[in-house]
Amino acid sequence: MSLIQFQQHRELDLIGVGRLCIDLNANEINRPMELTRTFTKYVGGSPANITIALSKLGKKTGFIGRIADDQHGRFIMNYLQECGVDTSNVVKDLSGSVTGLVFTEIKSPEECSILMYRDNVADLKLEPGDVSEAYIKRAKAILISGTALAKSPSREAVFIALEYARKHDVVVIFDIDYRPRTWVSLAEVGAYCRLVAEKSDIILGGREEFDLLEDLAGQARDDRETANMWFEHRAKIVLVKHGGAGSTAFTRDGQVLKGVTYKANVVKTFGAGDSFAGAFIYGLMNGLSVEESQRLGAASASIVVSSHSSSDAMPTIEKIQALIQSAN
Numbered sequence: 304m305s306l307i308q309f310q311q312h313r314e315l316d317l318i319g320v321g322r323l324c325i326d327l328n329a330n331e332i333n334r335p336m337e338l339t340r341t342f343t344k345y346v347g348g349s350p351a352n353i354t355i356a357l358s359k360l361g362k363k364t365g366f367i368g369r370i371a372d373d374q375h376g377r378f379i380m381n382y383l384q385e386c387g388v389d390t391s392n393v394v395k396d397l398s399g400s401v402t403g404l405v406f407t408e409i410k411s412p413e414e415c416s417i418l419m420y421r422d423n424v425a426d427l428k429l430e431p432g433d434v435s436e437a438y439i440k441r442a443k444a445i446l447i448s449g450t451a452l453a454k455s456p457s458r459e460a461v462f463i464a465l466e467y468a469r470k471h472d473v474v475v476i477f478d479i480d481y482r483p484r485t486w487v488s489l490a491e492v493g494a495y496c497r498l499v500a501e502k503s504d505i506i507l508g509g510r511e512e513f514d515l516l517e518d519l520a521g522q523a524r525d526d527r528e529t530a531n532m533w534f535e536h537r538a539k540i541v542l543v544k545h546g547g548a549g550s551t552a553f554t555r556d557g558q559v560l561k562g563v564t565y566k567a568n569v570v571k572t573f574g575a576g577d578s579f580a581g582a583f584i585y586g587l588m589n590g591l592s593v594e595e596s597q598r599l600g601a602a603s604a605s606i607v608v609s610s611h612s613s614s615d616a617m618p619t620i621e622k623i624q625a626l627i628q629s630a631n
């Protein structure tokens with residue numbers, strides 16, 4: 304019996320919850336942002352990227368979030384619809400909020416950073432009333448990103464979504480997605496993310512992100528200890544990402560699976576986690592093993608880190624399979 308029981312009769316495969324923002328990726332790469340003059344605009348926001356990735360892989364997706372009543376908000380809405388994401392539950396925020404901006408700096412293929420403008424952003428204005436139980440029960444899975452827990456009322460909206468998902472056997476996928484610029488304190492990161500992780504079926508994060516949940520910032524607990532801690536709750540899969548060194552997946556039934564990586568002509572390192580997550584979830588939804596799903600994730604990440612964007616570069620399954628074939 305499959306580790307993760309997706310309700311197959313549901314019309315939506317995945318609903319993303321949370322951040323919809325704009326990536327502004329420097330065009331003049333391999334130099335600090337002080338020396339860049341032009342940027343290319345893409346839709347961004349980790350949950351948006353992952354939802355877009357699944358949509359481009361042919362999955363039926365939806366989104367619960369808020370956009371600003373500005374040109375960027377309209378750009379995001381148009382792009383989601385072009386990608387086939389259902390936007391019926393994306394709310395236009397009329398409080399005068401703005402769209403979160405992510406300026407990305409590509410000093411070198413290995414040295415990239417992101418500068419996030421997060422004040423008065425629409426995504427954190429998501430309210431509990433925006434979360435529809437009837438919408439959530441139409442989905443096989445929801446994807447929650449940790450950053451949506453950083454401020455109220457988004458925080459409460461996420462907990463409502465979590466409650467509806469548990470009530471209607473919707474698989475809960477939690478991507479820790481720690482973004483320092485949005486949080487008030489590390490104590491809050493740990494407190495709120497632990498509450499969600501304890502109710503999640505699949506937890507994805509980097510080593511440092513799991514440390515934050517375990518109040519071990521900088522003490523780097525052993526991945527297996529981390530997994531066992533979450534298996535004491537609802538988790539069936541705990542996946543620890545390790546950048547270019549790959550990933551390790553732990554399953555509740557005792558498997559420990561080292562994920563492969565595929566050689567990439569790295570342009571930038573960001574986008575790896577979201578592309579990995581999208582293809583990994585796709586594999587699980589298609590009944591593939593955790594190991595095969597990791598393989599899809601790794602191939603997708605290799606494609607996206609070799610590209611200028613995150614969302615735009617999310618690949619089709621054919622592109623992913625071609626890369627895997629060529630590597631064999």
Ligand SMILES: Nc1ncnc2c1ncn2[C@@H]1O[C@H](COP(=O)(O)OP(=O)(O)O)[C@@H](O)[C@H]1O
Nearest residue numbers: 544545546547549550564567575576579601604
């Ligand atoms: N330089 C790279 N080359 C090839 N694959 C990579 C590279 N960096 C990351 N990946 C793949 O993407 C996955 C997620 O990357 P990681 O950087 O850990 O996530 P995040 O972007 O969330 O920090 C890794 O487990 C690996 O499979």
Ligand SMILES: O=C(O)C[C@@H](O)[C@H](O)C(=O)COP(=O)(O)O
Nearest residue numbers: 347348349573574575576577613
């Ligand atoms: O999630 C954000 O706000 C930033 C993303 O839009 C950006 O594309 C990025 O950093 C994705 O990187 P990843 O989370 O490492 O895949």
